[in-house]
Amino acid sequence: MLTSGLVLGAAGGGFNGGDILFQLVIFLILLALLRKYAWGPLMGIMTQREEHVANEIKAAEARRAEASNYLEEQRELLKQSRTEAGQLIENAKKQGEMQREDIITVARAEADRLKESAKREIVQEKEKAVAALREQVSSLSVLIASKVIEKELSEADQEKLISEYIKEAGEER
Template sequence: MLTDGFVLGFVSGKLNTGDIVFQLIMFIILLLLLRKFAWGPLMGIMKQREEHIANEILAAEKSREEANRALEEQRSLLKESRIEAQTLIENARKQGDIQREEIIKTARLEAERLKSAAKVEIETQKEKAVTALREQVASLSVLIASKVIEKELNADDQEKLINDYIQEAGEKR
């Protein structure tokens, strides 16, 4: 309504300054009231919202940095674990090779020892057999000599006597 008077007054050629001043004062009062009761709280809420969003962004960045740090730490631990596992495998392989070589060396030494012992045993048995054979030959020779001395033999009797003693010696064995 006021604007209707303003427009009418302006159109009619006369300007109503009282209405303009009144409307201007009212507009300024309205602006002051809006500033005090609406704009201040609204800006406070907007400021709180801005701070809240900024804090959320900072918290999200901090969480992301912590996640990246944890991820790098996990990667580092995984890499160390892989290196440690590789080292353990390599050490086990080396230890296995060392043990294998020791077993082979021990087996070869044992084989040589058994071979030497067998050679010594064979030599001992050979010497015993030769000694026994000498003793038998000596006793047979003495026996034959005593029989020959007891009686004079012709060639047939002598051969028969030798064959008998050889057969007798074979039976004693």
């Protein structure tokens, strides 16, 4: 029975402090090894990953802010371009209007100059025609007078006859 008591005592759940102490020491050693070789590097990797994600978020926010600034600059440049284009169009219209007015003024001045030139030419031609007519009238008058009278006229009589013929010729017009 003795042998059966030993077996019964071990299997009977008696308190064995050496096993518990041994298991506790092994557990603590295992914890120390896990902390040194597994927990530390794992936490380092997690910290690095956290920093990497934070840096990526900051970079993305910076790129978003930069894109927003760039978009605003582009909008401002577009607005300036539209304003400048409007000003260029307005200036071109004004310049075209001014050129039109200049062309009209020059054309009117040229027309007036041509008109005055034509008037002077007409007056000159009229004076030439009148002078030629006077010469012809005086020649014809002298010829007619000499044939009608068949005598020699004095210079004063001849002038008087010429003036009368000229007046008659002017009245017939």
